[in-house]
Amino acid sequence: MTKLNTYEAAMAAYEPVLGLETHIELDTNTKMFCGCSTEFGAEPNTQVCPVCLALPGALPVANRAAIEATIKIGLALNCRIAEWTRFARKNYFYPDMPKNFQTSQYEEPLCEDGYVDVAVDGRTYRVEIERVHLEEDTGKTLHVGGATGRIHGATESLVDYNRAGIPLVEIVTKPVAGTAELAPEVARAYATELRDIVRSLGVSDVRMEQGSMRCDVNLSLNKPGDAWGTRTETKNVNSLRSVERAVRYEVRRQSALLDGGEKIVQETRHFQEASGETSPGRSKEEATDYRYFPEPDLAVMEPSREWVEELRASLPEPPRKRRERLQAEWGLADKEMQSVVNADAVELIESTIAAGTSASGAVKWWLGELSRRANETGAELGALAVTPAQVAELQGMVEDGKLNDKLARQVIDGVLAGEGGPAEVAAARGLEVVSDTGALEAAVEEAIAANPDVAEKIRGGKHAAAGALIGAVMKTTKGQADAKTVRELILNKLT
């Protein structure tokens, strides 16, 4: 069993230093150095050619769209764009690279020295960016013979090179110190902000669960006043929530080791999504000798200042500015907007409003009932089987008095179960507020007759007693009456 401190005890004794390395797959049509398709989900090894297989004599040529996308990311992260930059070979033998090297960048990255500001608990933290460089993705390896497709116990590996050579942008932060106990939240806020920035640029779909954005989390601890400690690098972190969990776990694990007088080993660890733990992977010693050298088959790049300025002028409104604008438009308090951002509901709410609903209506559904459904199933809000247009339609039905909140929730059940849109579900399930006053009046008469003592109280001026009669009417109408109308009918009859 790994010894763990409580998070609070760890933070009382140590200061954390964070670092994040993020890989983002660009969604260009073709690979980084050849014209092979990058389309996801193709049959294995059908999107490979002599260049991405590195067959003798093949000549790579850089994809202009990928260079542009990387410069845009660099600009959006406030980086300096290199005036002179080149690719380098990173030599290593691993079957996921058919070339026995990865084309990457070494001492001359495309973009350097930027920053991202993130807000946590009302405080702004500046996360400095060391570099943004361009490289290529690796192939996909399937481990067979083992129980779970993992390398443990596997007898052999099967490799599909369709992904090998897809443009991959690596974004490396400088060490982030001074976050104290908020390190996990700052790490998550940074990853979220980075994702939102890249998504706003339209250069990647940045989906962590699908691997188009991958975070490696570096963490070290030191006693206050001491030099920074030895860091570990946690890979396999597949969601924003897990970025936070991975930091928290490493803080607890490393502090327990340090308390026991042990040393932290500089190593790569793997995050286990199910347990929230990290487990040791390859130790660094063997792996670091990559013998980088300038890539002789690719020409050096000198991005002209005109080109860079053109790209800068094309940048969209930064997500942070956009959020501030939307918060004002929607009339939300800071706290509410923070909930919207945390729930990853900005776009969903924006689309719902665009589909014709009020801001308060859209916020109510996404942060209320729908967030609850997402939490119940452990799904992301955006992965729920309901579209913003359907939410707008539902809210419209409530505002028109066709549904009350209780019925609307039943309609959501149906929509999420794939029974169709709100109107369809309401019709098919017979969910509609009874507006037929004849039927309602009959139900009211019935309720009064069945509860003479309650009726007497109301006649005597105790209007609050109407609740019991409303409940009775609701029961006979199976919840399909509008409570306000029923109340009015009852009071009209008795007062």
Added chain:
Amino acid sequence: MSTISREEVAHLARLARLEVTDDELDAFAGQLDVILESMKTLGEVDTEGVEPTSHAVPLVNVFREDQHQPSLPREDVLAGAPDTAEDRFRVPRILDEEA
């Protein structure tokens, strides 16, 4: 006496995934020495004010447009593989990493 040690040759061989016998370690150490000596001679040339060169051709900004080119038929792709299974390259299991 070689300035390159047997250990260094063994390290380089391991990085390059080359199998080298004990005798070869000594032989290569000597040969690599000769190469390093020759490089030293080159190092004597006065390069003051000369830009370092990484590419023999003075080309910059050679890009391609983001347009599809045909990939290879899968039979051709897999023809060079030592072994295949399920339309994939089949390789011995990879050690030392849990991924």
